[in-house]
Amino acid sequence: MSDVLFYHLQNRPLDAALPQLLEKCLERGWRCAVQATSTERIEALDALLWTYDDAAFLPHGTDRQGEPARQPILLTTDESNLNGAVVRFLIDGALIPDTGRYQRVIHLFDGNDSEAVEPVRQAWRAAKAEGHNVTYWQQDENGRWQRR
Template sequence: MSEVFFYHLQSRPLDAALPQLLEKCLERGWRCAVQTTSPERVEALDTLLWTYDESSFLPHGTDRQAEPARQPILLTTDESNPNGAVVRFLIDGAAILDPGAYQRVIHLFDGNDSDAVAPVRQAWRDARAGGHEVTYWQQDAEGRWQRR
């Protein structure tokens, strides 16, 4: 079974939280896929990961570029896993049918957006019903993650 994490964004936006989480995954040697719901969002994330910090580098690419299998971090709108990711990030309401295909599935959602919360609640119920280990993380006022 997979670990399914739910990261409730409150004090810091996705654009600040996602790069930090991806850095931690790469430090552990994990390949990642970040799935969103639109090609425009993939392009915005591509730009973000190149520019979020002048002193850092997150090796990544998109599924529209040549050789997506070589990317340590793959940005995509598709459920496929050409880079052999063991961690799947789901943002902007993206969903996958089989979380069991990954060591860890991470839902990142804006807790201030009621439209974003409802599908994540369903994903929580589905993950528990599927026998996956679920964990809920919430940001404190300083943007640090607290396990709840």
């Protein structure tokens, strides 16, 4: 079974939270895929990961660039696991058909957007029904993650 984590963004936007979570994954030696629902979002994330911190570097690429299998972090709109990721980040309501292919599946969602919450609730119910280890994380007033 997979660990399925739900990160409820409240006090910090995705652009601030995602790079930190990706850094933690790479520190553990985990390959990651970040799945969004539009190519525009992938392009924006690609630019973000090059510029989010002058003192840090997150090696990444998109599925439209050559050799996606070589990328430690792959940005994609595709459900395939083109880089052999063990951690799958799902943003903007992206979904995958087989959660069990990954050690961890991480849903990041904006808790202030009512349209973003309903698909995540459905994903929560599905993950629980499939027997995955499900946890919910919420940001405190300082943007730190608290397990609820």
